[in-house]
Amino acid sequence: MAITDRRIMAGHPDDDGFAATFDAQVVWRMRWACAVAGAFSLGFAVLDTYWLPPDVHAPVLRWRLGVLLPALLLGVALTFVPVLRRHLQWLGGSVVLVSGLALVTMIWTAHRAGVDYPYEGISLFLLLNYFLCGLRFGVATLTGTLIALAFVLAELQVGRHWAQMLQSVMFVLASNLAGIVGSYISER
Template identity: 40%
Template sequence: MKLPNLNWVNQDSPYLQQYREGFRLLSFSGEMEDTFNRYHIAVVLVRMRWALLVALLLMLLFVVLDALSLPEAVRNQTLAIRLGLMSPMLLFCWLATYNRALRPHLQLIGGATSLAEGLGVAGIIWVARQHEFPLPYEGIILITVFFYFLTGLRFVTAALCGWLTFFAYLLVEVLSGLPGEVLLYNAVFLGSANLIGCFGCYFLEYATRQNFLAQGLLQDLAEKDFLTGLLNRRAFSERAERSWRQAQREEQPIALVMMDVDYFKRYNDHYGHAAGDAALRAVAEVIGRYARRPLDSTARYGGEEFVGLWYGLAEADILPILETLRCEIEALGLVHTQSDVAPVVTLSIGLAWLVPQTHQSLEDGLRLADVALYLAKEQGRNRVVSKRGANRQP
């Protein structure tokens, strides 16, 4: 996926910061790696299911082929490996892709399965060599290609499985007394398959990580306000709507807050738009720090107006938070000689606190917060005014 124009992306975006840091070692920092792990599982899940299903069908085909063509001594031990180890591991891994609880562990499960398949093939070759049966070694190359490119394994896991299988095969052939010149050619071919697999798997994961960052940057472009880095109005509405419905189901209180920078037009006219933008960024940074919980959110609603939602807080808890926020904005000390309220930039805050009822909508709550904001301005600005919903829990 092509990266968007980086000049359009909010410069505080964690996706942009990660892109600039780079990821040549195929690792992101902190929570970004956890987010990528979830993304990667979603990307490879369908491919992994089909690859494992095809592998299971091929395994059954080899079982039939072994049963029809191998001498009894070789056949019995070979079938024991295929049916006792390799097939059950493939089946378990395939079923794990349908279990949500196991999906976070699919790299580990897939890696264990791939290693079991590789060691299983090495074991079959060992059985054949012990009975002096001329079983071709190319099966080990097939299994190598399988887990590098088809199972959705990431580079480190796939490379570990590939090279462990390689050394297991070499050990089998050395212990079996394979002639040196034959062993050399076989080792070169299998080693080359691993090298090709490593390069291919590395660049596949690198491209996947690039796509992940590109999607994150595009999402930031779609959801974040370019100037302040807060959510934009559309993204806030979507998230607030989900929180509103959850609050209705769980009968939890919602605090909807409308905030307005006092006399901001005068500030812009007097100090210029560049200073106005810097002031909005400073105010937004403070506001954003007060909404860190998963169901809380803040956004730039338009111009100098901001909006916020806090989930599950009592009115007695949210009021001190908003008062502290207001004080912190004033404490920024952004000189505003054109304000009739204070010599610095200040914020008026309107709070609507309510337990959403089934007949109420998010728009009803926002209208109530807007009324509270109007009252805050009417009463002199630079203050918090609260309005309670008509229907609320005691």
């Protein structure tokens, strides 16, 4: 261990020992983050019944309960399999990516139908990705950026009014950039 510039260095982040120690310390964070995200998803499913028209609610609910929620719950379950813990970062990243893309699809479905569904859920999901799930900088940046880019492409494809689209795209891209910077600082 070396102390330089008021920082304590426990090893280089690319060392296998660092990765194993980091994963052992964050496995509980990944479990709880996915479980809490799943609980929030169920809460939002209830709210969707009030603010989405039935023809939009049905496909959004299928994505929420058929992809997003099962991916999160599967992520929790797989962290208990010892052989998979060696691949915890890629496991967690895959769970976040699948869930995030399901969320993008839900928003795209509503926006395509002309329903002003809250896009801020993507920014909340990016918080999960960068700060709550225990993902390291590289994996978190990859998954967060893919989710943010998928959202941008979905918004461009829908062709909403340019001011609405610009606001939502800029908000999500700024959230992603803040997550990247914060994740980098936290890991270093």
